[in-house]
Amino acid sequence: MIRDEVPGPLQSVEESSLSFPAGATKAEKTRLRLEAIEHSGRLVIGRGPRGSHITRVVLSVMLGLLGLLVLVLGAEGFVALAGFVFFGVFSFVVPIVITKRYGQDHRLELTPDRFELIRIEKDVEATVEESWANVTRVTTVSSGHQPASPQFPVVDVFSSTGARSGFSLFSGDPHGARIVFNQQLEVGRWELYELLDAAHQRFRPQDEGATGDQH
Structure with a gap:
């Protein structure tokens, strides 16, 4: 279910943070977060730190400079064209997209x-709001076609049409049955x-468990 509305008060940093023992493993953190959901009724996961977006912008610009270097070295023909495109995309387009996405405040509430x-x-x-009863499985999806492309968590949910189209808060079909968590969260x-x-x-409701495991 998707709705657009004027936002109410945002959660404070304290409400979105948990204290973990020193050296806690991912499994221990997951257990503590689940306990927080059960005891408090809600867990808020806020946006990731500012440094993550700045680092990605810097790395993108550095890649763009490689394209500029190709042009400076006197490349011609297809190589020169590729260098120009590389320079334009990674020096301007990608940083703009990253900055625009960071300008969106976002959070996940469980x-x-x-x-x-x-x-x-x-x-x-x-x-984007979904009941655990509607979730069929949790998996991951690659953001690109290369083996080293980042993997993002994905939640598949029931669709009235039976289709499995892509959806995230940044792009996709809002009536689809796949929700991609590609936001930078804490x-x-x-x-x-x-x-x-x-x-x-x-x-998830136990009587729906058998359905959720069939994939």
Whole structure:
């Protein structure tokens, strides 16, 4: 379910943070987060640190400079064209996209009944909301076609049409049955995957479990 509305008060940093013992493993953090969901009724996971977006912008510009270097060295023909495109895309287009996405405030809220993925942009709150009963499985998807491309957590949910089209808060079909968590959150991608998978296993209705395991 998706809704657009004027946002209410945002969660404070204290509400979105948990204290973990020194040296806690991912499994221990997942267990503590699940306990927080059960005891408090909700766990809020906020946006990732500012440094992550700055680092990606710097790395993109550095890649773009490689294309400029090709032009400076006097490349001609197809190589020169490729260098020009490389320079333009990684020096301007990608940094703009990264900066625009970072300008969107977003958070993930987990409860024993459902999860909500929320984006706030220009004073409008867009929420993707799904019940654990509607989740069929939790998996990952690659952001590119290369083996080294980042993997992002994905939640597959029931669709009235039976289709499995892509959806994220940044792009995709809002009526699809696949939700991609490609936002930079304060919980890393693999920790988030394990948390979503564990929450699905714990909170989904037991009489729906057999359906959720068939894939």
